[in-house]
Amino acid sequence: MSGRPSSRLLAQMVGPVLFGLATQHARAADWPDVPVPEQASGEIVSDHMIYNGISMRASRFTVAAPPGQVEQFYRQEWGKGVVATPVGNKTVLGHMEAGGYYVTVELSGDATSTRGQIGVMQLPKNDLPADGVGKGFGRLPDTQVAEDIVYMDTPRHVRTLSMLNRYTPLQNQQYYTRHFAAQGYVRDSSSSACAATSPHCVGRFIRQEERVTVTSSRGKTGTVVVAVVE
Known part of the structure; x- marks a missing residue:
């Protein structure tokens, strides 16, 4: 589906x-x-x-x-x-x-x-952990995580995160390029070029069979960051 x-x-x-x-x-x-x-x-x-x-x-x-x-x-x-x-x-x-x-x-x-x-x-029977949403996924300071979804019916349990922060798309992409490089990921050539004035940036990172796509888009209230972890 x-x-x-x-x-x-x-x-x-x-x-x-x-x-x-x-x-x-x-x-x-x-x-x-x-x-x-x-x-x-x-x-x-x-x-x-x-x-x-x-x-x-x-x-x-x-x-x-x-x-x-x-x-x-x-x-x-x-x-x-x-x-x-x-x-x-x-x-x-x-x-x-x-x-x-x-x-x-x-x-x-x-x-x-x-x-x-x-x-x-x-509905959960117990209180959920206060730091649960976005746990384990790196992000810039003061980034708000609106949604953290894991699709359990997909073979790789694909995870999607929707976030909002005050940084530019370029600053977000620079952060994730450094963040994933430190974890052994390689930036894929299909990633978009990103400049200080870019309203929209896409970074794709690969480590063996693992893939992460991070899209940063300038919005009215900040930059919307959507990450897909496969």
Whole structure:
């Protein structure tokens, strides 16, 4: 499966919880089934990922019905156990399932069709470590880590981090070039050229079978840094 849930969607589905509950991963058989409207077509985005420390799975669907009608479908399925939260032009429905699972369904669309993004999260039984998000991945001082995702259903357990800091794309790329060189990585020739005025820089680093791609992009509130570790 090539699709992955957007950073925006995932940030809306859970708060700033922390990474690192490998011993609490749910088995596939434990996940609750989430209903979808009749005639809906969909696909699994991830059978199992760890999002900021929480085990979860994600899927999506489309159906030829307006979002309001789809919302009513879930209200009929879940009764009073539904919390609806408007997020821009979307609506996020939340529902607690037995066994410590929380389900979110993000609905968007128009008068004739709806796109649904489903997230099922296994809520942790214990407090998550305060330093968990971004743990083990180097970064410049005062860098905020918004998301730390590990895709457990990929052969190499691909990890994606989304970060924000006040440094330029060039400063970020210079840091990661030094950081990974010290760990035995080689900067790949496919990396982009980066200058002080560059709004966007991409660095690719290789160590035997391991690969790291770091993309730094200048934004309105700072530089957004996205790292993919394979």
